[in-house]
Amino acid sequence: MSLRFALLGLLNEHPSSGYDLTRRFSEGIGAYAWDAKHSQIYPELRKLTEDGLIEIAEEGARGRKTYAITGQGQEELRGWLLRPPTVAGGVRNEYVLRLFLLSALDQDEARQILTRTIEYSTRQREAIDAEYQEHLAGGGAARQGALAAQYGIRMYQATIEWAQWAIEQITAESSAGSGS
Amino acid sequence: MSLRFALLGLLNEHPSSGYDLTRRFSEGIGAYAWDAKHSQIYPELRKLTEDGLIEIAEEGARGRKTYAITGQGQEELRGWLLRPPTVAGGVRNEYVLRLFLLSALDQDEARQILTRTIEYSTRQREAIDAEYQEHLAGGGAARQGALAAQYGIRMYQATIEWAQWAIEQITAESSAGSGS
DNA sequence: CAGAACATGTAAACGGTTACATGATTCC
DNA sequence: GGAATCATGTAACCGTTTACATGTTCTG
Helix, strand or coil: CHHHHHHHHHHHHCCEEHHHHHHHHHHHHHHHCECCCHHHHHHHHHHHHHCCCEEEEEECHHHCEEEEECHHHHHHHHHHHHCCCCCCCCCECHHHHHHHCHHHCCHHHHHHHHHHHHHHHHHHHHHHHHHHHHHHHCCHHHHHHHHHHHHHHHHHHHHHHHHHHHHHHHHHHHHHCCCC | CHHHHHHHHHHHHCCEEHHHHHHHHHCHHHHHCECCCHHHHHHHHHHHHHCCCEEEEEECHHHCEEEEECHHHHHHHHHHHHCCCCCCCCCECHHHHHHHCHHHCCHHHHHHHHHHHHHHHHHHHHHHHHHHHHHHHCCHHHHHHHHHHHHHHHHHHHHHHHHHHHHHHHHHHHHHCCCC
């Protein structure tokens, strides 16, 4: 159900084709909010068109169809955003799940995974940071993406700091020895 | 596929029944890593038993079956944790999605949602914080959960700070007026 | 003219949610 | 004895992924 609103939200920023939307999902939004493949996007765009929430704004080369949100679509989107949130419904994040299950590993292995996490998160944070600087450079409408980019930066930063703290914890526990 | 490993991971901490596992999902882990309902958990426990990765350790009152991880199950779990991660595969978080689509709202409405987010995240952070203090009080094995709790605390804290920053941004933009 | 990227679609299989269904034990 | 909680299970439906399938335009 959320896919509908993810699509409406993206189309609300600016008109796009299914192909464009597929790429936008595989970039920013797909990494920490909602992911979707083209095989799901195209049928959903058709349904949204049937329901009058979006429309084909332009047909271009190679069968390209550019969709735009309609007034009715904007109302639906706003309604969904303003409605009290379905509390934390069905989160799914394999990356975080791994971090939760670290106690299944011994200390050296856990430290290894945490170090890898720090490296990966640092790279991700830097990539989004660069993106964020571009958002700032381009004024006006581009600023929309800046909120999301900042969110990503802060989440990765928090992950890095947590992983550093976790390594210290694990190390402290082991050097404190059989104290309990 | 991740559900298997989520179950193995939880059973690796200590033996539990399907009922216990259902509750553990609806608490901590379900809120930011992986969620699951009992209707999915029971069939998966049966499959894991058939595959020899877990076993029924005890049968109690009311048909209660306590499952425990086997040696083979521990190997599978370790293998999955150590294997290079499937990069950010299929994240799904409706709560975060909403935050991404704020540009569809006008400034007052967006501020309202952000304020609500701060309130909600503050309450969540406090709840986990209390949980975390308990983890620290109970020594030894209970410490496992402390890493996860800290992760949650830091994520909510980062969300709060981001939302405060976002409110300032929105407010600054509007008072800067039609500068562009 | 070949290969990469653009562009859209469908079908089968799988994973997950909602609803249905049942019964045992505990607490008041 | 009635209500709440414990405890497990199944079935239909819906959402998602993987794989199949096709054709166009641009670049070198």
